[in-house]
Amino acid sequence: MSVELPFPVTVEIKGITNVATFARLSDALDAIRASLARLPLDDDQAGYLTDYFSPASTGRIAHQLVESGEVRAIAFIGVESAHPIHLCAAAPE
Secondary structure, eight states: OOOOSSSOOEEEETTSSSSSEEEEEEEEEHHHHHHHHTTTOOHHOOOHHHHTSSGHHHHHHHHHHHHHHHHEEEETTTTTTEEEEEEEEEEOO
């Protein structure tokens, strides 16, 4: 699903990626999926996050960004390592 937003999107997986800003939501979600695919997530975490950030979720994520300005999730690597995933509306350049 192609959804265009009237603002860029900033993304970060805390402790894993640097903050990056994307002009298109689809590019931001592609970057998140690529980063998550490289993490040693257990099967449950991998499945949940794959669904949460899937291309089919673009409309839901766009709606959340428009309504609240952000989307949050957490990637757990093992028992003690939590990495917040944060997408937020960025100021237009």
